[in-house]
Amino acid sequence: MLSFLLRRLVLSAVVISAISVITFGLSHVAIDPASGIAGDSATPQDIALIRVQYGFDRPLPAQYLSYVGQVLQGDLGRSYLTRQPVADMIASRVGVTATLAGLSILFALALSVPLGVLAALRPGSGVDRLALTIAVTGQAIPNFWAGLLLILLFGVTLGWLPISGSGTWAHFVLPTITLGSFATPALMRLVRAGMIEVLEADYIRTARAMGLSERAILFRFALRPAILPVISLTAVQLGFMLGGSVVVESVFALQGLGYLAWQSMTRADMPVIQAIVLMISLIYVVLMLLADAINAALDPRIRAAA
Numbered sequence: 001m002l003s004f005l006l007r008r009l010v011l012s013a014v015v016i017s018a019i020s021v022i023t024f025g026l027s028h029v030a031i032d033p034a035s036g037i038a039g040d041s042a043t044p045q046d047i048a049l050i051r052v053q054y055g056f057d058r059p060l061p062a063q064y065l066s067y068v069g070q071v072l073q074g075d076l077g078r079s080y081l082t083r084q085p086v087a088d089m090i091a092s093r094v095g096v097t098a099t100l101a102g103l104s105i106l107f108a109l110a111l112s113v114p115l116g117v118l119a120a121l122r123p124g125s126g127v128d129r130l131a132l133t134i135a136v137t138g139q140a141i142p143n144f145w146a147g148l149l150l151i152l153l154f155g156v157t158l159g160w161l162p163i164s165g166s167g168t169w170a171h172f173v174l175p176t177i178t179l180g181s182f183a184t185p186a187l188m189r190l191v192r193a194g195m196i197e198v199l200e201a202d203y204i205r206t207a208r209a210m211g212l213s214e215r216a217i218l219f220r221f222a223l224r225p226a227i228l229p230v231i232s233l234t235a236v237q238l239g240f241m242l243g244g245s246v247v248v249e250s251v252f253a254l255q256g257l258g259y260l261a262w263q264s265m266t267r268a269d270m271p272v273i274q275a276i277v278l279m280i281s282l283i284y285v286v287l288m289l290l291a292d293a294i295n296a297a298l299d300p301r302i303r304a305a306a
Helices: 002-030 033-038 044-053 060-072 086-091 094-121 126-140 143-157 169-199 202-209 214-252 257-267 270-298 300-305
Strands: none
Touching (some): 002 060, 002 270, 033 044, 086 257, 086 270, 094 169, 094 214, 126 169, 143 169, 143 214, 202 214, 214 257, 257 270
16 A cells, blocks of 8 residues: 555656646746736836846746745745735635535535436436436536526526625535536446446345345445545546636636636736646645545555556
């Protein structure tokens, strides 16, 4: 188990390093950092002075090493527009995005796992058709369109829920449904397919032949192996939600990382964009590492094959 985790840690470190190189390079290609700091009214002499002052005249590898050293010390730079430390800007927004992502994945699991299991137990039934309909509908409707429909119905027409802001728990209901519906189809299909495959296995037929009840077979023998792939997919979907929150937070005006990323992209505030991309990538890699560790702990075959 220890060697398995060490290999995964090394791979994760390589991935994070590659992401940091790519984001750093793209941020320098997209806009001249000296021009961004100087502003639109700066003269060429001002830009040249800032380039020397901040070390932008040095070779890119040297600048990258300095950037990595600052990041490791918690310094993510300053915003070109507000001159605030980027770390403080992210710290003030990350709670909203984490809350939205956590609630959304819980909503997706609460909907997809029971429906997926029921659909697998009764293939071709009304429950199965309902599950497949939800999966197809969830994939067909874009997040921004689903969010607008929910706003029109529950916010404007019925007036039951607020449509913007993040002041109370009610503000998270519509964004949670919108973002959670993104992950529900994939999770539901995986649960259904996994349960159907497990229920057709030889040991399940042996358990039935021994006279065990369907309830005991389901919870003691079938559910655990069928759920294992869902753990990895849940980590993947949670990572996607952190990235997809840009659209949902913009629609509902939630003051999270996604909304901050959208504002920064419209203003070409590269230090903020770079820090958000790096942070979301780091969270995504950590989630995948945790999913691998949980799967390896539950299934020794994974450790043996790694």
